[in-house]
Amino acid sequence: MNISIEDQLGLISFEVDKEKHIKVETSICRQCVDKPCLRFCPSKRFTLEKGEIVHNYEGCLECGSCKFACPKGAVDFSYPRGGYGVYYKYG
């Protein structure tokens, strides 16, 4: 079964908040050569646009990996406000 991450995220229910729960200090990302966030995030929320790391908090599964897997400490992680974010039907 080959299914893109976009289609995969389309199966999940989200209550999207206006407020970002994850903030990325992209000036730090510019110094980072490896950019592992492009690989470890299971919902591929980190992308590279014109050489800059962009984080899209919509579609975040709140797995917690970016809180400690970013080797440069560029990620300021918190959870979405109460009631917002992902809500699994199966889990």
Place this chain on the structure above:
Amino acid sequence: MSEKFDAIIVGAGPAGSAAAYSLAKMGFNVLMVERGKYPGAKNVMGGRMYAYALNRLIPDFWKEAPVERCVTREKLTLLSEKSSVTLDFQDNELLEPPNSFTILRAKFDQWFANKAVEAGATLIPNIRVDDLLWKDKRVVGIVAGTDKLEANVVIAADGAVSLMAEKAGLKKFLAKEFAIGMKEIIEFSGKTIEDRFNLASEEGAAQLFIGQCTKQIPGGAFIYTNKTSLSLGIVVYINQLIESKVEAYELMREFNSNPAIAKLIAGGKIVEYSAHVIPESSRTGLFTDGLLVVGDAAGLLVNSGITLMGMDMAIASGMAAAEAVKIAIGKNDFLKKSLSYYEYLLKNDFVLADMHTFKRSPKFLQNTRLYSLYPELACKLFHRLALVKGPKKRLFDEFLEETKGKKIQIIRDLIKGLRSL
């Protein structure tokens, strides 16, 4: 709300609900807050809970709880690119009394939290706890938005990424101590599942995979059979994932298309994708003045290679925390020394005893040969045994030939394995 609670529990997962249920039964005034729309909304696990822990709290819980299937079939598969070797253990004695159940957490966690509510606990969903409330260097409650709520004790049951434990100075997050898990729920008819996994109705299978599925990164894959779906996923250590330059999501996709797996899931429909980090070896301080930490938040998890226990540990630790709170309320003393009774209880129960028994296991399980050399070796050996192309050799001679130059390494790993797992 201006009342002061006996205990406030942050998080309505299994650890939180076990603590809330126990304390409510003891007659205490308990508040449980949950940031999701409902308990379980944010919760992910592979899919199996051992019955032992919850059965002590709610005897015969499976008669009313939304469990999926009782596992009677345990499989371990060593995968190479084109072939696989499977150990298939089938035992109906695992059915009576039930040893373990496959579970879907969104349903199960709602049921369990509701049991706590029926017992008298107050549950408020849709609340994110932003901070701990402190007074004279001890925890005296929680802060959520502009609300401040007070309690004699706060129990942090906020999961693998416990911001409460971090704020209390009890936890540091290190990538090398965590794994990342990804999972899909694939729907089938119950009959298809029973046919493909050779099961009677209500019976379930748990299949673990190691080898090619993680591209030699320490970790593994799993399939658990639910009533009308499969829980299928991958777990890898985050550090090694990063070093390997492999993309997490690609592992999930490639696992699905491995010939051994593709056959099992053909014709199914993916209905949900989920992911979460797992505290493989991330121990946390268990208590401080006015605060106890339970379940995944405390890193209470054991991976013995075959049995993976997390939810059971969560429930047992929630129960122990409740017991410690009861004693602390009796003494009206909520400082460290009084709350340390919680650790004493865990040491005398299976929770910290198992963690001690398997203390070498996280390190052993990071040995990359387990995920490359050995699955390959097993597959190649069975390939030699299965193939007929002229004169045959004895099993032992084939083994000697296949392991040429690797024997000392194999013996060393075997000894380490026997000491660790």
